[in-house]
Structures are given as C-alpha cells and as structure tokens.
Amino acid sequence: MAEKLLDQMRRVMRTGHYSYRTEEAYVHWVKRFIRFHGLRHPEEMGKADIEAFLSHLAIDRNVAPSTQNLALNGILFLYQKVLEVELPWLDDVVRARRKTNMPVVLDRSEIRVMLAELASPHDRIVGLLYGSGLRISEALRLRIKDVDFRRREIIVRNGKGAKDRVTVLADSSLPALKVQVEKALAIAELDRYRNRGGVHLPHALARKYPDARFEPGWQWVFPAQRLSKDPRTGLVRRHHLLNQAVQRAVKLAGRRAELYKPVTCHAFRHSFATHLLESGADIRTVQQLLGHSDVRTTMIYTHVINRGAMGARSPMDGM
Known part of the structure; x- marks a missing residue:
C-alpha cells in the first residue's frame, strides 16, 4: 500500500513540476513517517502521529530545525495534495523554530x-x-x-x-x-x-x-x-x-x-x-x-x- 501511495505522490509532484531534489526529499520523509508508525496508512493517522514523528526526529535523531520542517512539508504535501484530505488540525501542527545562523564570509x-x-x-x-x-x-x-x-x-x-x-x-x-x-x-x-x-x-x-x-x-x-x-x-x-x-x-x-x-x-x-x-x-x-x-x-x-x-x-x- 505504501509503495502505491509513494508512486502516486511522485506523479502529483511531477505534474506540479517540482524539482527532482524536492521530490526525493518529500518521498524520503513520507517513507520514514510511514515506517516509524509500523507501515500504517496515513489516512489512519492524525495530528498526534505527525507530532510524535517530529518529536522523534528532534529528540531521538537530533535533526536540525530546517530538517524537521522539511519532513513536515513532505507529510503535509501528502495529506493536502495527494490524499486531498481536508483536516482542520493540519494548520495547528507546530513547526520547529528555525535558528538564525550568521553567514560564514571569506575575505x-x-x-x-x-x-x-x-x-x-x-x-x-x-x-x-x-x-x-x-x-x-x-x-x-x-x-x-x-x-x-x-x-x-x-x-x-x-x-x-x-x-x-x-x-x-x-x-x-x-x-x-x-x-x-x-x-x-x-x-x-x-x-x-x-x-x-x-x-x-x-x-x-x-x-x-x-x-x-x-x-x-x-x-x-x-x-x-x-x-x-x-x-x-x-x-x-x-x-x-x-x-x-x-x-x-x-x-x-x-x-x-x-x-x-x-x-x-x-x-x-x-x-x-x-x-x-x-x-x-x-x-x-x-x-x-x-x-x-x-x-x-x-x-x-x-x-x-x-x-x-x-x-x-x-x-x-x-x-
């Protein structure tokens, strides 16, 4: 079921002319999300499941806020553009606050x-x-x-x-x-x-x-x-x-x-x-x-x- 879903996701992204790098990243994080929850179908999951996955990335995997937000973007794309599920809680999912780093400048x-x-x-x-x-x-x-x-x-x-x-x-x-x-x-x-x-x-x-x-x-x-x-x-x-x-x-x-x-x-x-x-x-x-x-x-x-x-x-x- 997950593979068919990912193939559908790729078709939607290519129809929307998303870059190959974005396609790779979104599919990767959706795959990780599904595996994290024991291969359950995303339609069976909700806000708590998404937040549990994001917490796992931040606490257990210690990923950067930008990586956590990229994972969230991929999951939201799946729900909104692929599954076309109108879920009121999607807008309430908390994004990681991005850290502002000073740029490295060479003289x-x-x-x-x-x-x-x-x-x-x-x-x-x-x-x-x-x-x-x-x-x-x-x-x-x-x-x-x-x-x-x-x-x-x-x-x-x-x-x-x-x-x-x-x-x-x-x-x-x-x-x-x-x-x-x-x-x-x-x-x-x-x-x-x-x-x-x-x-x-x-x-x-x-x-x-x-x-x-x-x-x-x-x-x-x-x-x-x-x-x-x-x-x-x-x-x-x-x-x-x-x-x-x-x-x-x-x-x-x-x-x-x-x-x-x-x-x-x-x-x-x-x-x-x-x-x-x-x-x-x-x-x-x-x-x-x-x-x-x-x-x-x-x-x-x-x-x-x-x-x-x-x-x-x-x-x-x-x-």
Whole structure:
C-alpha cells in the first residue's frame, strides 16, 4: 500500500513540476513517517502521529530545525495534495523554530587562496558563486544560452521559488568561462556525432524538437564527463556536474589552504553579498542579484560588513 501511495505522490509532484531534489526529499520523509508508525496508512493517522514523528526526529535523531520542517512539508504535501484530505488540525501542527545562523564570509585573500587550490572546472564554478552570487545548483544548471558575455550578465532560470533573475558576470571570469563553454560545445558535438546522450530539455521541448538536445544554446556550461540515466524518464542523457563533487572539492581546498572557517559552496555566495555591501552597493540591488523575496533575508549581511560585530571597534584597540 505504501509503495502505491509513494508512486502516486511522485506523479502529483511531477505534474506540479517540482524539482527532482524536492521530490526525493518529500518521498524520503513520507517513507520514514510511514515506517516509524509500523507501515500504517496515513489516512489512519492524525495530528498526534505527525507530532510524535517530529518529536522523534528532534529528540531521538537530533535533526536540525530546517530538517524537521522539511519532513513536515513532505507529510503535509501528502495529506493536502495527494490524499486531498481536508483536516482542520493540519494548520495547528507546530513547526520547529528555525535558528538564525550568521553567514560564514571569506575575505578577498581567502577567496584568492581557495581559487588557487581548486582545479578546473571547480575553480570556474566557484568563480561564479563568488563573482555572480549564484547558488551551487544554479551554477551547475547554467546553460550556454543564459550566459551573455557581451552584456556581462547571467540569467538564472527557475531559481529558488521557481523564479528567474538576472545577475552580474565578472570581467575576470570571462576568459575561463569562454574556455569552459568551448569544452562544453565540443562534448555536445561529439555526442551529436555518435547520436547519443544530449541534454535534458524542460517540459515538452524534447518531443517538439527532438534534435534540440544537441543545440549549442541548450548545453550545460558544466557538463558531466560521463552519460547517465535520467532517474525520471530512464533515458540516457548528458547531465551536468553533481553538487557533491564540487562540495567535496571545496572542502578539500579549504583544508589545503589551512582555513579554519567551515568553508562550503554557500560561503562564496555569502561573501559576494557582503563584499558588495562593503563596496557601497544598495541593499535592494543586492537583494535582486541574490534573488531574495524579502529584503529582511538580505539584511543579515549588514551585520557582518566592515570589521567585527556590527562594524564596531573594540574599546581595547584604543588603549
């Protein structure tokens, strides 16, 4: 019964054009929820069962509040969108209070060291995270048609919240990025010659234009070296590089650079925003470049600009 229910959940999510990562996460947590309650059907359970599972995650598994809320989102999606059950208690389920963490920001010398420690193409990817404020998923999903070398801008398609936006392209990124695009085009041309692979196309474009999967503009800027099977369609395609590979490379580079901060891919996006504000950029401009819906999300970077906490100078320095 649970497997049929999960298959139904996948169909609903794909009809709603949810990302594959969201689909994986929601299905994972619903599966955990059902197993936790001894494979009982969700229609037989209620508010107390959901709260018992969330308490188990927080107390026994010690998960972060964001993880607990992700699990709740998956369960609520199941009830509201899949089972279409109108239950008045759903709105009363208490969400975990998210902890506000100060962003990890690297200074310019640390970023230079990190870029020097990274090999190609990881250095080019990180260059976009810092130079354009991209999320790691946005950089890896970047297609050639969305890089405008002449206007020095990047169009981010279907970013967080399914929104498009335009951000800057650093002049210093141009030479390496042009080389990367040439490599991507060479890989696509070889795939066309061998009539294999090709990139995934959004919505129904693959049916309307079968050869568009080899078109230069649709190619990933950072294609994977090997072909792989699409988990949704089963077709063998040329995917882009995976997040995990870049994250591992960044972590290792941080160790080699002997940086004691917890350096992640997202730290470069934090650094982009902080350094823009330090240089005098308007916070609304930074908000648009980052793609934040609420300026309050961007405001957190005002707490780490300049030097020290809130830009204050310690009284001990005046002694």
